[in-house]
Amino acid sequence: MEELVKPLQELVDKFRTLEGVGKKSAMRMAFSILDMPDADAFAFAQAILDAKTNIGRCSVCQNISSDEVCPICSSSTRDHSVICVVEDYQAVLAIEKVKEYSGVYHVLHGTISPMKGIGPDQLKIKELLERINSENVQEVIIATNPTVSGEATAMYLSRLLKPCGVKVTRIANGLPVGADLEYADSVTLYRAIMGRHDI
Amino acid sequence: MEELVKPLQELVDKFRTLEGVGKKSAMRMAFSILDMPDADAFAFAQAILDAKTNIGRCSVCQNISSDEVCPICSSSTRDHSVICVVEDYQAVLAIEKVKEYSGVYHVLHGTISPMKGIGPDQLKIKELLERINSENVQEVIIATNPTVSGEATAMYLSRLLKPCGVKVTRIANGLPVGADLEYADSVTLYRAIMGRHDI
Numbered sequence A, B: 001m002e003e004l005v006k007p008l009q010e011l012v013d014k015f016r017t018l019e020g021v022g023k024k025s026a027m028r029m030a031f032s033i034l035d036m037p038d039a040d041a042f043a044f045a046q047a048i049l050d051a052k053t054n055i056g057r058c059s060v061c062q063n064i065s066s067d068e069v070c071p072i073c074s075s076s077t078r079d080h081s082v083i084c085v086v087e088d089y090q091a092v093l094a095i096e097k098v099k100e101y102s103g104v105y106h107v108l109h110g111t112i113s114p115m116k117g118i119g120p121d122q123l124k125i126k127e128l129l130e131r132i133n134s135e136n137v138q139e140v141i142i143a144t145n146p147t148v149s150g151e152a153t154a155m156y157l158s159r160l161l162k163p164c165g166v167k168v169t170r171i172a173n174g175l176p177v178g179a180d181l182e183y184a185d186s187v188t189l190y191r192a193i194m195g196r197h198d199i
Helices: A005-018 A023-035 A038-054 A089-098 A125-134 A149-163 A188-194 B006-016 B023-036 B040-056 B088-100 B125-134 B148-165 B186-194
Strands: A079-086 A103-108 A139-142 A167-170 B079-086 B103-107 B138-144 B167-169
Touching: A005 A023, A005 B040, A023 B040, A023 B088, A038 A188, A038 B006, A038 B023, A038 B040, A079 A089, A079 A125, A089 A103, A089 B006, A089 B023, A125 A149, A139 A149, A139 B040, A149 A167, B006 B023, B079 B088, B079 B125, B088 B103, B103 B125, B125 B148
Parallel strands: A079 A103, A079 A139, A139 A167, B079 B103, B079 B138, B138 B167
Antiparallel strands: none
């Protein structure tokens, strides 16, 4: 009887398919399910179904949304002439948290990564070009992560978008607030120096 | 738009109810669900329902089981005169992994813990007494964890069971194999010395 009871083993296997969940965590979570009242477990299963059924993508910015057009794209108080291009929904949440950006977004759903077999066609770049051509867009801020694939995507986009006659900008690199120069990596420090400004 | 899309927020909240899952992990797992194909997500939900519906408790040893009597209790090759009393299902799995124990189990489903409001009545102690009185039990091995509540439970059980005329034993404390005396805590070391045996 070394193996788990079959329905439990199946539940553990399902938890293991989630990102960042190992064997021990999956087991602990499966036991949490067993220990919770039936109603809570059923509500959990329902929440999974609801999320999959009710969440789609905004037809404008491609962000995940439960509406045809997301609240940001349908808002009249946002500046629709500035589009911030990000990799994923989490990036939108992070920027929204700052409460300073009033433009709209465009979610690529990934970055160009030949290693993973992801080329420009797999990203929502076509939709971005359509928006630039049809809407009155003044500026595109490229806010992909400052990683190898994020930078490559930024480079690709800037070359693609500049001929469209829009201003293309990239978020700044530099030292995070509260950091110590002693511990900063040299690429970051180099970019912080190159990106210096008058005070 | 700082809040999450509602069905997503609800899914994140559900993941947070699982033991050991924090805000960031819950979010990451919810996104895994969104990213997986519909069929996989539906199978996930179904696995939760199946686990809750099909897993009950063995009527003899109280271990979780998908049958009325679990494979261990219904096995004719196990020694039914020796009962190993453990806190939970995970302990059964751990002992089974050793492949040396041939007796049967009794799962208490917790330990006596006045801090958490768990007294002997909330544990499967009544069922253990019934087994000792009705079956031909020779020895009860108390294998609750060597923690404060595990020790308290072991002490309680030994006082309760000794008058029943069965041999009551407790698993040994001592240094784990491969350990270093230098780093052993003094209680463990004390018990290792007190529990010394001839070689």
